[in-house]
Amino acid sequence: MESVIGKMKRIQLFEFEDFGWFPSWLRVCMTNLIVILQKMVGVPELLATMIADVLKKKSLTNIVDLGSGSGGVMPEVMDALHKIKGLEQVTLTMTDIFPSAEMLKKFNTETLDKISYNETSIDATNIATAPEGLKTMVNCFHHMPPKKARAILESAQRTNQSLLIYEMGDNNIPLLIWWLLLPLSLVILIIMVLFMTPFVKPLTWRQIVFTYLIPIIPIxxxxxxxxxxxxxxxxxxxxxxxxxxxxxxxxxEKGHAKKKNGKKQGTYLLGLPI
Ligand SMILES: C[S@@+](CC[C@H](N)C(=O)[O-])C[C@H]1O[C@@H](n2cnc3c(N)ncnc32)[C@H](O)[C@@H]1O
Structure with missing residues (x-):
């Protein structure tokens, strides 16, 4: 693997939300914002189309989302899937390496009978330990360094599991430009958070205080x-x-994911047993 790692454009920077010591409530506040961003760029429709294809092709009735965080757009994807003939009964099990008490409370209710959040920690690098069903990884594959990423792919193939990996962004600008633009990009994102926060559901006092009074969340x-x-x-x-x-x-199979209007939105990697 060493030679493989050396050839990649990807680099291994840190993200706050990857640290075990990072407060769970803060991670939830941040992933709440990712949900808003994904809705803004039309990820739910795009993902629903890709997932529906795989479910039908492989006659699967359960989705196991890995690295679910605050659920991402998967609840919206489920709404879209349930409107498709033959997929009305599809269920979703969300999982994360750090499942938060808040998300367990939110999703494990009787009203959401087709959606649940797994209480135990599920590490995506060990797919065999996850419940049965189509495995999805939305916006979390980049959290895996190359050896772990490879382990996930090997594990999916070895255990004959269908796996759909999707990233809404694209690592398509030269690294030097990324560094040069970083101060400006950070400021833009911080300002965006100030505008996106009112759309977070449910909007908690923590989300408001640590955005507008003590701006830890935007930073x-x-x-x-x-x-x-x-x-x-x-x-x-x-x-x-x-x-x-x-x-x-x-x-x-891999490629750029495309919206209905033909516009590219991120990349996908799909592993399927034949
Ligand atoms: C950027 S969030 C994405 C959340 C959600 N899928 C979405 O689209 O909004 C990444 C999530 O991956 C989780 N994660 C990181 N490493 C993981 C691992 N090895 N196994 C499972 N989840 C992991 C983090 O705890 C975090 O909740």
Whole structure:
């Protein structure tokens, strides 16, 4: 793997939300904002279309989302899936390496009978320990350094699991430009948080206080958002990760995800047992 790691455009920066010591409530406030951003750029419709295709093709009825955080746009994706003929009964199990008490309380209610949040920690690098169903990873594959990322792909292929990885961003600008633009990009993201926060649901006192009075959330969100970009695997990087994978029984497909209007929105990697 060493030579593989050396050839990648992706770099390994830190993100606050990856630290075990990072307060869970703060991580939730930040992932709440990612949800707003994803809705703004039309990720729910795009993901629902991709997921529906796989569910139908593989006759699957459960989705197991890995690295769910605050749920991301998966609840919206579920609404869209339930409107598609034949997918009305599809269920979703959300999981995370750091499942938060707040999210367990929010999603494990009787009213959401087709959605649940797994109470135990599920590490995406060990797919075999996750419940059965189509595995999805939305905006969290870039959190995995190359060895872990490769371990996830190997684990999916070895255990014959369908896996859809999606990243809404694209690591497509030269690193030097990224560094030069960083101060400006951070300021823009901080300002964006001030405007996006009123749309967070439910809007808690913590989200408000630590945005507008003590702006820890905008600062951490801006850094993590910017650091995510060069951490993303480009399509060429994915080729490196996939070296030697793929077999008579398992295929890998990757590319730019496209919205209904044909506009590119992020990248995907799809692993399917044949
Ligand atoms: C950027 S958030 C994405 C959340 C959500 N999927 C979304 O689209 O909004 C990344 C999530 O990945 C989780 N995560 C990081 N490393 C993980 C691992 N090894 N296994 C499972 N989850 C992990 C983090 O705890 C965090 O909740």
């Amino acid at each position: 951490c969100y801006a850094w993590d958002g910017q650091a995510s970009l060069p951490r993303m695997y480009t399509l060429k990087d994915l080729d490196q990760l996939l070296q030697g994978l793929g077999s008579e029984n398992y295929t890998w």
